[in-house]
Amino acid sequence: MKQFLIHIVCLCMYIVSYGQEEFHVFPKDHNETPGTQNGTGTINNPWDLQTALSQKPDIVNSGDTIWLHQGIYNGRFISTLQSLKSNTFITVSGFKKEKIILNGNVNSSNKNVLEVKGKQVIFKNFEITCLGYFSRNAKDEDFEVITGLEHSSGEDCQFINLKIHNNPGLGVGSWKQTGGSLFDGCVISNNGYIARDGRGISEGMYTQNISSKTRIIQNCIIFNNYYKGVEVWSANKKAKYEYVKNYEIKNNVIFNNGNPAQQFKDNLIIASGDLNGINIAKNVKVESNFFYHNSDIKNGQIGGDAASLTIGFNKNAPVENVTITGNVIIGRNNALRILHAKSLTFENNRIYSGYVTLNASVLEHINHWNFKNNIYFTKKSASFRVAGDKDYNLERWQSNFGIDQSSIWQHIKEFDMPSVVNVTKYQHRDLTYKVVLFQKDGLDVLVDFSKPALKEGLSYRIYDVENSNVILQTGTLSEDRKITFPMQLSAFEKPLHNTTAQKTPSNFGVFVIEFNAQRSTPVSDEKDNIFKRFFKWLGF
Template sequence: MKAIIVLANRLSRVFQMIIKLHILLLFFAFNSFATSYHVTVNGSANGDGSEFSPWDLRTALSHPPSVTPGDTIWLHAGVYKGHFSSDLVGSEDANIIVRQFPGERVTIDGIGQTGSGILSIKGSYVSYWGFTITDSNTQRLSQISGSFPSDIPNATGVNITGHHIKLINVIVHDAPGNGIAAWIQSIDTEIYGCVVYHNGWQGPDRGHGHAFYSQNLNGTKVVMDNLMFNNFSMGLHVYTENGSIQGFHIEGNSCFNNGIISGDTKLTANALVGGSQPADRLVYTDNYTFHNSSIIADNVRFGYAVANGDIIVKDNYMMGGFPVLRINNWNSVELTGNTILGFGKLVYLEVPSGVQTSSYDWDNNTYYAGTHDKPYNHISLNFDQWKQTYSIDANSLYTTDAPVGTKVFIRPNKYEAGRSYITVYNWDLKGSVDVDLSDIIEEGANYEIFDIEYLDHSPLLAGKYQGGSISIPMNLTQKSQPIGNITTVSKHTGLEFGVYLIRSIPVDNRNNNFLTDTKKADIKN
């Protein structure tokens, strides 16, 4: 094992050399009319944004007059301390891009300052790409109940009020409040490929702080291919009391064990869409969730306190929780192709007054009930009673047998060739699982595989891809721990479940997609 780690470290250094040798190729990929600007930790407001006279981050985000739609602002290596606000404005035809420079590592550290966000995004038509947001503040325990404690900082990692914003492959961890928030003003915003973990704080009442908190009215927010895990409260939290939660497309996300680091196993969910106002226009498809057996909260919940509009729940894989899935008061439901596995209750269904469930398209699902013989609804129905009572699931599969084998989901990154997330359900509890990577890694390409729960360390595996399957370890115990004075130890998901990041360099680099370092920069106050 030591030899493997040494090899992985050497290969990481080789990757950096390859990136530097190819760095000039990057600039030929951009439109000849676009300009590249540069930002460094020691940059200046008096600079011109060139490589030799870079800006500081605050200046770059203030939208200097020379920056126009289609331009790229490159962030260079280092820790940028404090809170920052962006007023950049691109155009519908040409986003401005703010991106970590290839092969370098950029961290924005909130250092315990107060405010709405470590990075507050206003403006419009801007893509923020590939860097890390965190907070080195160690005060994570509040003596005040509720969502607005005054005795500790609770800033959100990325707070979005601008519209047509893209947040791409950004890592947000250990923010003292929510990880990412996209509010009602942020029309047609996309959260893509982000890794969001260890965000929030512990109060005397419960854990607070979600991976993603959002509201919406006009347009559609896209939440796709993100990894949300081990936050103090929920993972995906689309909720309102007086606003609006209409228009969400949620696809390809892996959410697991949210709430577990707070020690509260009853009040957290991996995904919640609902509130005191009607939810509507919701699509939830191809998502993967996991709660371990100690968590007796909802895993996935749609609907909360009022009747809602239309929902599509399709081709998702949900394991654990009590219940695994809760559907509360929807006028129209399409729920098909889902796999639902539980240790107790599988599904709770509540129906609005006047709605007939025979109008729902609810069928062709697979249920694993374990030893629970009446896993449906508060009134404890068995499967036959469930089908008869609600006129649903006519062609669905129900079994008390445990699942066998493995189930592997691979999500290639649509913005970076060679980058993918892999989610594995390992029902046979094997020490490793063979995964065919031929569709996502080019033969002969160098690759790295990271355990997402130990992301801030060396790759789990690295090498030159020879084609076919790679054996990915599942018997993992090492795990990154939250920053600060947290008493609960965060444990690895273990053999049953794992999520991995894969990065590779295309052999010819013609697409100019480079590896960017995911590991945490050194944070020193």
């Protein structure tokens, strides 16, 4: 019997080791173990990054992990990795908590810091950026457009805990042939440049989807990009098929996009520019997000152009089956724009805006809308402004169109909400939480960490995402599990990357808090003990 079990165990161990291999990558200029093209991918003879990303499926395949070790990887890289086994991924990840930076500020004909062409690959735990000096102005002779992450082809990829920032071009381009992809826990900021005419160019994320598979964007922080935050969009005016569809956008914080160019732009737009009425933005769910543009809410500041959420763009392509639920939408005069929408659900949202902007075309479709349980904070009671028609107060809006029956209106000076907007644990980072706070008077906020069941005595570090290279506060979790977060940040060093971009005022902040986990016995030792006991039973 034991002999039989020995054969089974050996076979299982062989299958596991054969089916899931680990490979290692180091920068080319590493002092001890530089990565090379001729490496074997072992810890002592590692690959360079481009060599690792070019491996064929007979070397790196389903279930394998490529570990990136600490350092700066100078270059512009293309990944053609692909997993051939359904629902099983190749993983390209930073090793443990080491700091890995892909730096695209190099001489190259490639226009992307990282281009992804493969399928079923997970990329996580590293930065994509341009370091050092580079021009942000298209008028400069040395100016060059560089995209951070170009996801050009390949379905079912995942992008987890990536920091994509300070690229003189698009932060993320994830295009129509890349359906089923997931963006989770990414920070996308300060991407873009100034065009020759002075406008801000390049979004945090520009995305399309031709697939029936749903694309998910969740738990991300997207801010201070030179143009819009997220565009679920196509500018093609003569489309012949649909490719802006099937999205879930949930629990993200998207704020102050357009700020570096001194023109606030849409934090999120869902639309299409198609004149043929074929490529219609449809089947999009927007749930529990926080959209924000700088506003002195305590004093009722509302003037100026600062759209936070826009639905629809072209009359010939009104959006269909778009659901907006549980969001906070804060901006200036036109924070919420519903321009062209055929079928729209809008429920349980809280809006701070000068007014709600609508185009006359919505009157053709408004009987297909489902609005309820919203709270509108605007500067005038006649807050629903239909271009080409008239302004409606909530009562007339309800009676004329039969929608929003359970919604309420209040003046902007009455705007308020719970100070702790959201505390979300990062799924793929140990004991790390995203904390979104709003306190219109700019007072410090007490956050309760008892619900995550964290243990007393854990040490912690707090970072402001707008200045994430500096530890804002440290401490130890007390018996009551409550931590005070500072909202008055004006005394801190200005964190933004250019002199015109303004930091958020003290009424709003996004923070990351990391707790230090303590284990008496490493996980690997526990696993080893199981095997040791088993082999002891076998007589070894």
